Amino acid sequence: xxxxxxxxxxxxxxxxxxxxxxxxxxxxxxxxxxxxxxxxxxxxxxxxxxxxxxxxxxxxxxxxxxxxxxxxxxxxxxxxxxxxxxxxxxxxxxxxxxxxxxxxxxxxxxxxxxxxxxxxxxxxxxxxxxxxxxxxxxxxxxxxxxxxxxxxxxxxxxxxxxxxxxxxxxxxxxxxxxxxxxxxxxxxxxxxxxxxxxxxxxxxxxxxxxxxxxxxxxxxxx
Amino acid sequence: xxxxxxxxxxxxxxxxxxxxxxxxxxxxxxxxxxxxxxxxxxxxxxxxxxxxxxxxxxxxxxxxxxxxxxxxxxxxxxxxxxxxxxxxxxxxxxxxxxxxxxxxxxxxxxxxxxxxxxxxxxxxxxxxxxxxxxxxxxxxxxxxxxxxxxxxxxxxxxxxxxxxxxxxxxxxxxxxxxxxxxxxxxxxxxxxxxxxxxxxxxxxxxxxxxxxxxxxxxxxxxxxxxxxxxxxxxxxxxxxxxxxxxxxxxxxxxxxxxxxx
Numbered sequence: 001x002x003x004x005x006x007x008x009x010x011x012x013x014x015x016x017x018x019x020x021x022x023x024x025x026x027x028x029x030x031x032x033x034x035x036x037x038x039x040x041x042x043x044x045x046x047x048x049x050x051x052x053x054x055x056x057x058x059x060x061x062x063x064x065x066x067x068x069x070x071x072x073x074x075x076x077x078x079x080x081x082x083x084x085x086x087x088x089x090x091x092x093x094x095x096x097x098x099x100x101x102x103x104x105x106x107x108x109x110x111x112x113x114x115x116x117x118x119x120x121x122x123x124x125x126x127x128x129x130x131x132x133x134x135x136x137x138x139x140x141x142x143x144x145x146x147x148x149x150x151x152x153x154x155x156x157x158x159x160x161x162x163x164x165x166x167x168x169x170x171x172x173x174x175x176x177x178x179x180x181x182x183x184x185x186x187x188x189x190x191x192x193x194x195x196x197x198x199x200x201x202x203x204x205x206x207x208x209x210x211x212x213x214x215x216x217x218x219x220x221x222x
Numbered sequence: 223x224x225x226x227x228x229x230x231x232x233x234x235x236x237x238x239x240x241x242x243x244x245x246x247x248x249x250x251x252x253x254x255x256x257x258x259x260x261x262x263x264x265x266x267x268x269x270x271x272x273x274x275x276x277x278x279x280x281x282x283x284x285x286x287x288x289x290x291x292x293x294x295x296x297x298x299x300x301x302x303x304x305x306x307x308x309x310x311x312x313x314x315x316x317x318x319x320x321x322x323x324x325x326x327x328x329x330x331x332x333x334x335x336x337x338x339x340x341x342x343x344x345x346x347x348x349x350x351x352x353x354x355x356x357x358x359x360x361x362x363x364x365x366x367x368x369x370x371x372x373x374x375x376x377x378x379x380x381x382x383x384x385x386x387x388x389x390x391x392x393x394x395x396x397x398x399x400x401x402x403x404x405x406x407x408x409x410x411x412x413x414x415x416x417x418x419x420x421x422x423x424x425x426x427x428x429x430x431x432x433x434x435x436x437x438x439x440x441x442x443x444x445x446x447x448x449x450x451x452x453x454x455x456x457x458x459x460x461x462x463x464x465x466x467x468x469x470x471x472x473x474x475x476x477x478x479x480x481x482x483x
Contacts, residue, residue, distance in 0.1 A: 148388055152381045156371040165367050166385065169360040170392055173399035180403065197402075201395070212388050215305075219380040 004089040005097050012101030022067055026106050027113055030063040034117045045122045052123035053131075053182035059117075060110045060135060061142060061171055067106050068146040068167070069159055071098060076154050076220065085221055091214040099140075099147040099210065107139025123186065130185035134198060138178040141202040144209035145170050151216035174201055234451050237311055241444045248444060252437030259434045262427035279337040280424075285432040286330040289439060290358060293323030297365070298390035301383035311447070313379040316386060317369045318446035322439055324362035330355055350404035354397045361389045375454075 016022055037055045041047055075081040084094050114135055115128050123131065149166040153159045181194035263281030270277035297316045304313035334352060335345045346352070369382035 148384075152368060152385055153371070155377070156368070156381075157373070158371070162364075162367055162371050165360070166364040169357045169364065169396070170388070172357055173392075173395050176399040176403040197399075204395075208391065212384060216381060216384050219377065219384070222377075222380075 001089060001093070004087060005093050008084065008089065008094055009097040009101050012098055013104055016101060016105035022070055023105050023109055026063045026067050027109055029066055030059050030110055030113060031117065033059040033062060034120055037121060048122040049124060049186070052118065052121040053127070053179045053186060055121055056114060056117060056123065056131060057134075057175055057179040057182065060114065060139070061175055063110060064106050064139060064142045065146065065164055065167060065171075067102070068150045068163055069153075071102050071147055071150040072154055072217070073150070073159070081217065082221060085217065091217055092210045095147060095151065095213040095217065096206075096210040099143045099213070102147070103140050103143040107135070107143055110139060111135035123182070126188070127182050127186040130191045130195070131182050134178045134181040134191070134195060137195060137202060138174045138198045141174045141198075141205045142171065144202075144205040144213075145174075147213045148209050148216060151213040151220065154217070154220040174198065177201065234311065238448065238451065241448055245441060245444045245448075248437055248441040252434055252441050255430060255434035255437055259427050259431035262430055267423050267427050268421075273341060276337060276340045277424075279333050281427050281431050283330060283333040283337060284428055285435045286326045286333065287355065288432055289435045290323060290327040290330050290355065292436075293319055293326060293439060294358065294362070294386075294393070295390065297323060298386045301386035304379070305383045305387070313383065314447050314450050315443065317379055317382060318450055319439075319443055320362055320365050320369070320382075322442050322446070324359065324366060326435070326439075327355060327359045327362055331359060348404070350401045353404070354400045357396050357400070358393070361393075365389065 034055060037051065037059075038048060041051060072081060075084065085091055087094075111132050114131050118125075118128050118131055146163075146167055149163050149170070152166065153162045156162050177194045177198040181191035181198060184194055185191040259281065264278055267278070267281075269275045297319050300312045300316035300319065303309050304316060331352075334355070338347060339345055365382055365385055368385055369378045372378040372381070
């Protein structure tokens with residue numbers, strides 16, 4: 001079972017890497033949306049520094065949202081998902097493997113690129129470490145919650161719009177704690193509490209979301 | 223709740239009979255209770271010593287907020303029953319209740335905004351409560367969009383049931399995080415009433431209105447469920463007609479020539 005889990009995880013990762021386009025698109029979207037903000041609110045460093053935690057987190061969240069429809073849809077369309085469901089690997093673990101691969105191919109690159117963008121919006125330099133950590137801790141929750149929504153909307157008309165409508169209210173807690181951690185760090189009042197709560201969200205999503213996603217996949221394949 | 227009890231109510235024909243008998247009573251009682259509640263709230267109850275007459279918005283606003291949450295819980299419980307027991311009526315109840323709940327949420331947001339204008343001096347404050355009700359409204363919209371987003375209505379119903387359960391698990395987390403976020407961003411809120419123990423003359427109309435809204439929900443739910451069942455019946459009849467192969471039909475038409483009207 002472990003071999004099947006690792007196999008599926010590696011397959012998804014290889015697909016993401018060799019396509020290349022998906023991760024690149026997510027990163028490009030992240031960079032562009034952050035770069036657009038100074039044009040919108042003006043170049044004053046104080047204003048930008050005040051907005052920076054929110055801008056960085058909201059942009060990362062939207063970038064992660066952008067790639068969610070690739071999570072199950074290609075396998076659903078070419079029938080691969082049926083084979084995955086028939087395999088001895090429980091569908092819950094299959095969903096977890098796919099979400100984990102999604103996180104490695106979107107969440108981790110977003111976190112790694114974020115320091116460069118922090119300078120674009122004049123984030124306090126001492127908050128950059130927190131920014132990376134908060135994205136690394138928070139983006140797994142985004143991938144997992146998004147996995148549930150992606151599985152629910154398989155085969156729907158206008159999947160993209162539906163997906164964002166379902167996911168955005170559920171993304172409020174990670175956003176609050178993620179941006180809160182960066183802000184606390186920028187203000188100099190340690191980000192410990194927010195980071196712990198963000199970690200709690202991810203840890204709660206870890207067992208619950210694959211379970212819900214598997215239920216959604218089952219009824220999609222019925 | 224026993225499975226036997228549930229299956230007793232799973233029969234659509236029995237439901238149609240029962241709801242036809244129940245509907246006039248529900249509708250009549252809700253109209254009477256809401257009329258009484260409005261009379262008590264708008265005319266009998268005293269104006270607030272600080273807020274004046276504007277406090278009367280409360281008699282609509284607060285019961286609507288209670289209904290907004292309770293209907294979501296109803297949708298979630300019905301969805302759970304639909305998923306576990308594959309109960310056909312529970313799924314119809316869930317999908318019929320959601321737009322009513324969204325309407326109550328909308329009423330709550332609108333009256334809150336109208337109330338906020340004279341009291342807080344603004345139409346909208348990012349207050350923790352307002353924000354969590356707004357998120358609840360988006361959850362409703364997502365549920366409704368998902369349920370109607372599939373060509374196969376059964377598929378939409380099942381996906382919606384899972385989403386309703388995911389949403390109900392998330393609701394306390396969202397509420398908590400919004401409370402936290404709010405205290406983080408604005409330490410002192412503009413004007414809050416510090417929860418005075420509410421006078422009986424104000425509590426009574428509030429409770430009467432809450433009862434009236436609950437009855438209204440029951441009546442609307444019955445109407446919507448009956449409509450949904452009738453719609454399914456019509457769809458099934460249409461499909462049956464389409465399934466009859468064309469040559470067979472033309473043969474039958476030849477055999478029985480159209481009667482002149």
